Amino acid sequence: MQSSNFADGAAYVGGRFVPIQEAAIPVTDWGFTRSDAVYDVVHVFHAGFFRLDDHLDRFHRSMQARRLAPKENRVQIEEILHRCVALTGLRDSYVAMVALRGRPRIAGSRRPADCDNHFIAYALPWVDVISPEVQARGAHLWIAGVPRVPDACFDPTVKNYQWGDLTTGLLEAHDHGFDTAILCDAEGFVTEGPGFNVFIVKDGRVLTPDRGSLHGITRASVLELCLSLGIEAAVAPLPRALLEDADEVFLATTAGGVMPVARVGRRILGNDRPGPLSMQLKDAYWRKHEEGWHRTPVRVLAEERAGSL
Amino acid sequence: MQSSNFADGAAYVGGRFVPIQEAAIPVTDWGFTRSDAVYDVVHVFHAGFFRLDDHLDRFHRSMQARRLAPKENRVQIEEILHRCVALTGLRDSYVAMVALRGRPRIAGSRRPADCDNHFIAYALPWVDVISPEVQARGAHLWIAGVPRVPDACFDPTVKNYQWGDLTTGLLEAHDHGFDTAILCDAEGFVTEGPGFNVFIVKDGRVLTPDRGSLHGITRASVLELCLSLGIEAAVAPLPRALLEDADEVFLATTAGGVMPVARVGRRILGNDRPGPLSMQLKDAYWRKHEEGWHRTPVRVLAEERAGSL
Numbered sequence: 001m002q003s004s005n006f007a008d009g010a011a012y013v014g015g016r017f018v019p020i021q022e023a024a025i026p027v028t029d030w031g032f033t034r035s036d037a038v039y040d041v042v043h044v045f046h047a048g049f050f051r052l053d054d055h056l057d058r059f060h061r062s063m064q065a066r067r068l069a070p071k072e073n074r075v076q077i078e079e080i081l082h083r084c085v086a087l088t089g090l091r092d093s094y095v096a097m098v099a100l101r102g103r104p105r106i107a108g109s110r111r112p113a114d115c116d117n118h119f120i121a122y123a124l125p126w127v128d129v130i131s132p133e134v135q136a137r138g139a140h141l142w143i144a145g146v147p148r149v150p151d152a153c154f155d156p157t158v159k160n161y162q163w164g165d166l167t168t169g170l171l172e173a174h175d176h177g178f179d180t181a182i183l184c185d186a187e188g189f190v191t192e193g194p195g196f197n198v199f200i201v202k203d204g205r206v207l208t209p210d211r212g213s214l215h216g217i218t219r220a221s222v223l224e225l226c227l228s229l230g231i232e233a234a235v236a237p238l239p240r241a242l243l244e245d246a247d248e249v250f251l252a253t254t255a256g257g258v259m260p261v262a263r264v265g266r267r268i269l270g271n272d273r274p275g276p277l278s279m280q281l282k283d284a285y286w287r288k289h290e291e292g293w294h295r296t297p298v299r300v301l302a303e304e305r306a307g308s309l
Numbered sequence: 310m311q312s313s314n315f316a317d318g319a320a321y322v323g324g325r326f327v328p329i330q331e332a333a334i335p336v337t338d339w340g341f342t343r344s345d346a347v348y349d350v351v352h353v354f355h356a357g358f359f360r361l362d363d364h365l366d367r368f369h370r371s372m373q374a375r376r377l378a379p380k381e382n383r384v385q386i387e388e389i390l391h392r393c394v395a396l397t398g399l400r401d402s403y404v405a406m407v408a409l410r411g412r413p414r415i416a417g418s419r420r421p422a423d424c425d426n427h428f429i430a431y432a433l434p435w436v437d438v439i440s441p442e443v444q445a446r447g448a449h450l451w452i453a454g455v456p457r458v459p460d461a462c463f464d465p466t467v468k469n470y471q472w473g474d475l476t477t478g479l480l481e482a483h484d485h486g487f488d489t490a491i492l493c494d495a496e497g498f499v500t501e502g503p504g505f506n507v508f509i510v511k512d513g514r515v516l517t518p519d520r521g522s523l524h525g526i527t528r529a530s531v532l533e534l535c536l537s538l539g540i541e542a543a544v545a546p547l548p549r550a551l552l553e554d555a556d557e558v559f560l561a562t563t564a565g566g567v568m569p570v571a572r573v574g575r576r577i578l579g580n581d582r583p584g585p586l587s588m589q590l591k592d593a594y595w596r597k598h599e600e601g602w603h604r605t606p607v608r609v610l611a612e613e614r615a616g617s618l
Contacts, residue, residue: 024333
């Protein structure tokens with residue numbers, strides 16, 4: 001029984017399911033005023049979650065790393081994600097789960113431990129990080145001047161909303177007429193971009209950075225695909241010069257999958273189109289989705305099950 | 310005509326004034342999901358703003374640095390802050406102003422430039438960053454292991470909510486039984502703590518870090534006080550060893566003023582009490598408040614003015 005109210009998205013917030021338009025957090029929540037929150041995003045393809053357990057595992061690791069403990073346990077969180085998607089009636093969806101520090105139980109406390117942590121989730125219609133048109137021609141990737149925040153300051157494997165450096169890179173990219181940006185760390189090693197991991201192809205070998213970046217689930221999927229397709233792949237330090245000298249470059253993210261790149265800075269890759277190995281991996285990624293790879297079917301609502309008896 | 314609804318705080322959000330309990334932002338606002346927001350906090354002491362113009366100047370610099378342009382202009386923002394305080398009826402208040410990226414006008418856009426930026430503000434009852442009891446005995450300051458995010462990654466003079474490293478430092482401090490934390494950068498220079506600047510006193514000279522920290526308005530006030538009191542003061546590189554070897558240490562913040570420190574890590578300063586120069590500056594800071602220093606009286610509501618005629 002999905003209401004048309006939920007067609008634009010369904011959220012779980014404050015222990016209730018509401019249309020996405022009504023989903024809000026207090027302006028004084030430390031999840032906002034200190035960006036003291038972790039999140040994860042899983043996608044639903046043709047009514048099935050992709051690698052749901054892997055996303056839940058990572059989300060729980062992120063919460064533990066920041067000592068966030070909302071009252072919902074893992075089973076309940078999984079149930080909430082299913083229900084958010086089911087309420088929307090969407091077959092393809094972007095599903096977010098977020099743990100926030102909340103506000104102190106003791107008025108005036110400045111101690112994170114005094115806060116009531118809470119959990120929110122929401123399902124939205126699927127949107128690509130990079131538009132399908134840009135993906136088709138190959139993205140133009142700007143190498144940002146702003147350095148990525150060092151791992152020692154904030155662990156990039158803990159999925160978080162502190163996008164300041166990534167946003168700066170994105171603004172630089174748009175100023176120069178590029179689609180998106182990739183950031184290097186202060187030592188000149190390639191890290192990640194706003195919402196995606198990066199891969200390069202050089203002499204038939206696939207490489208992705210070992211630092212400064214999220215351990216992406218799509219990144220893991222690409223490495224798995226390489227193994228199954230007999231393509232040599234490695235997680236390794238990736239100096240900026242290697243990115244600029246790559247045969248092919250592609251990006252990997254939940255909200256887009258494998259996204260080929262045609263230009264890196266002023267350099268045009270190959271024939272200014274997505275490279276062959278990038279396309280092979282992109283095609284395999286979506287074909288295996290069709291075949292039910294790592295799929296968890298979205299559970300229909302109890303009301304619907306009852307109705308279909 | 311302040312309603313009792315506003316006694317716990319008054320907010321301006323979505324162009325309307327509401328009780329703080331009702332002030333919320335969408336869970337999909339980039340101000341939250343990318344921590345793409347800047348803010349400032351000014352305090353009201355005995356029905357007068359302290360250095361309101363300085364806070365508004367800094368807030369506008371922060372907005373410009375992040376290309377945030379909400380529809381309210383400076384005059385309107387000032388009027389909104391006055392009204393928030395007036396609605397609460399508070400004589401002492403903590404007043405926040407925030408500019409958020411908002412959400413894209415174009416569905417699916419990932420471009421900051423496509424977003425409708427917006428402005429929120431709120432006035433709350435005054436709360437000290439460090440409780441008055443702790444201030445009286447002198448705060449215990451932990452030197453955090455986590456390094457401060459480098460200035461090159463995110464300009465710390467742009468007041469922002471990306472508190473990840475500061476929160477990590479705070480958690481460390483509490484784990485070790487300390488009140489709060491100070492962070493050093495990766496090169497070993499002292500920066501700032503969660504919500505405050507730091508000063509040291511050595512051989513009668515006052516020093517505060519030249520890097521990794523906000524250009525605090527209270528910091529500026531302390532430097533001004535030093536000048537007027539004939540105390541030598543400087544903004545300079547501050548190696549960690551100098552902090553550990555200080556005669557006195559104190560913290561400076563809008564939400565607390567000048568806050569003396571009694572312990573730095575395992576080291577006890579002086580006689581484990583606030584130092585004499587710290588107390589001199591703290592006393593002068595509040596005495597000058599009483600005298601109307603940099604004061605802008607809070608404008609009463611039009612309804613009240615009408616009523617008093």
